[in-house]
Amino acid sequence: MKKKFLKLLNEYETKRKEIVNAMNSIDSSNDFTPEGKEKKKQTLKDNMNKLEATYSNAMNTIIDQVILNAQENDKKEMKKRMTDTSYQVGLSNIVKGIELGAYDEPYLQEIIEDNYSDDLYALKLINGAISSSNSRLIPFIEQTRSQMTIKYLNKEKEQVREYVEFGSTNNMVDIALVGMKDFIENNFDDSLNYIIK
Numbered sequence: 001m002k003k004k005f006l007k008l009l010n011e012y013e014t015k016r017k018e019i020v021n022a023m024n025s026i027d028s029s030n031d032f033t034p035e036g037k038e039k040k041k042q043t044l045k046d047n048m049n050k051l052e053a054t055y056s057n058a059m060n061t062i063i064d065q066v067i068l069n070a071q072e073n074d075k076k077e078m079k080k081r082m083t084d085t086s087y088q089v090g091l092s093n094i095v096k097g098i099e100l101g102a103y104d105e106p107y108l109q110e111i112i113e114d115n116y117s118d119d120l121y122a123l124k125l126i127n128g129a130i131s132s133s134n135s136r137l138i139p140f141i142e143q144t145r146s147q148m149t150i151k152y153l154n155k156e157k158e159q160v161r162e163y164v165e166f167g168s169t170n171n172m173v174d175i176a177l178v179g180m181k182d183f184i185e186n187n188f189d190d191s192l193n194y195i196i197k
Contacts, residue, residue, distance in 0.1 A: 001062055001065075001066055001190070001191050001192040002184060002185075002188055002189065002190050002191070002192050003190070004062060005059060005062050005063075005184060005192060006181060006184060006185065008055055008058050008059050008062075009059070009177060009180060009181050009184075010181070011055070012051065012055040012164060012177070013174075013177045015051055016048070016051065016173070017174075019044050019047055019048050019051065022044055023041055023044050023045075026040050026041055026044070027041075052164055052165050052166070053165070055164055056160050056161065056164040056165035059160045059164060060157060060160060062192070063153045063154075063156060063157050063160070063192075066149065066153055066191070066192040066193070067149070067150050067153055067154070070146040070147075070149045070150050070193070071146070071150065073118075073146055074118075074120075074144065074146045074147070077118060077119070078119070078120075078121070081119055081121075081122075090115065091116070091122050091125065094108075094111060094112075094116075094126060094129075095125050095126060095129045098126065098129040098130055098133055099129050099132070099133050101133065112126060113196065117144065117145050117196055118144045118145045118146060119144060120143070120144045120147065123143075123144065145193060145194055145196055146193075148194040148196065149188075149192070149193045149194040151194075152183075152187065152188075152194050153192065153194075156180065156183070156184065159176060159179075159180050160180075162176070163176040163177060163180070
């Protein structure tokens, strides 16, 4: 999904630049009358509108699918974990260990990332134990990976709306597209799930 999304962003960026360059060429050309320039530019604006609609719809479809998958996965995993005795015993042991001051922060961070980062219930229990234990441990994130995926993909969806769907008149589009690509590349895995750092 990540490669597909980034491919769409790159294609959009390339095609958008081609249209913008063509518009600039028309503006600086002496080959057309003012009416001819406007007619040519209007054709290019229509092409830009089609381009924006096509690419914003494709990008939003990917985002919507990943969000739906994350929501469904959260529900499925919660049901599975609630009935998994080994998981519940392990969680109880972690909470008790925190209460007794048995863990240092790097070790606890590793345990949480490896086992509980997708379980909001577990994160709340762990944070509650940290808060009530008077330990020097810092409470961990209070959102699951799925929730963070949904949060940040919704922000990307806003970016798609602002810079792809309605981007042709925005002067910041080129910079925003670079930022969007960089954010996706560095903060999401290949399935477009947020990477907790």
